[in-house]
Amino acid sequence: MSQVATLFSKTKIDYSWSFSDKTRKDTAYITHGYHRYPAKFIPQIVSRLVEKYTNEGDLIVDPMCGSGTTIDVAKEIKRKVIGYDLNIVRPDVIKNDSRAIPLEENSVDFVFIDPPYSDNIKYSNDERCIGKISCEKIEFYDELEKTASEIARILKPDKVMGWVIADQWIKKKFTAVGFLMWQRLEKYFEPMDIVCITRHNQTSNTGVWHNRARQFNFYLRGFKYLFIMKKS
């Protein structure tokens, strides 16, 4: 068997980014993490990343793990995992502010993070929640940058992190949150890839939203960025 064939026979990684389209009703949504959590992330995407960038026994960290999607995915594929958040909805999540992660430097194999994208969702009453700051303020990026620098500190050299973020269009004002965040992340990490995450059953593709878009003059678009970057 050629070297390439051996490599492919050993790996079961699926490199596609299209998943079964029942989204919130999908079993993966229900079994991974507390499914009613606001802005719960898509487990299959976390799983792709963890499978691709780590090996069995590696340590995965999610500094803002919310419902614990990353915890469930990592355990399922036999990785060690630590999930932090300020809003505790299950006992295996550790209460911690992402701007000061209680781990040694160069100790983690992969980080996944899906932070607040602005102040559009109320996660908790904790004053330290970055989701209380609008993405229209510089402070939002300053605070997330502190988290980025912590991720860079705890990651082992050459190890990878996945960072999810989305732009904002609210009250006739567009904010390029993705580009603004990327500029901050580039100070700490080397770019590897950007994936655009869209929903097959995008809820804006309905008559009501088409009418609103015409009336208020905005585009029907909706995607999130998944930044894949390496500790440089």
Ligand SMILES: C[S@@+](CC[C@H](N)C(=O)[O-])C[C@H]1O[C@@H](n2cnc3c(N)ncnc32)[C@H](O)[C@@H]1O
């Ligand atoms: C988009 S949600 C994460 C959802 C998660 N990926 C999931 O699948 O359930 C963002 C999370 O960031 C948390 N958060 C906001 N500011 C934080 C901070 N300073 N430290 C730790 N967590 C924070 C919120 O409590 C919220 O759970």
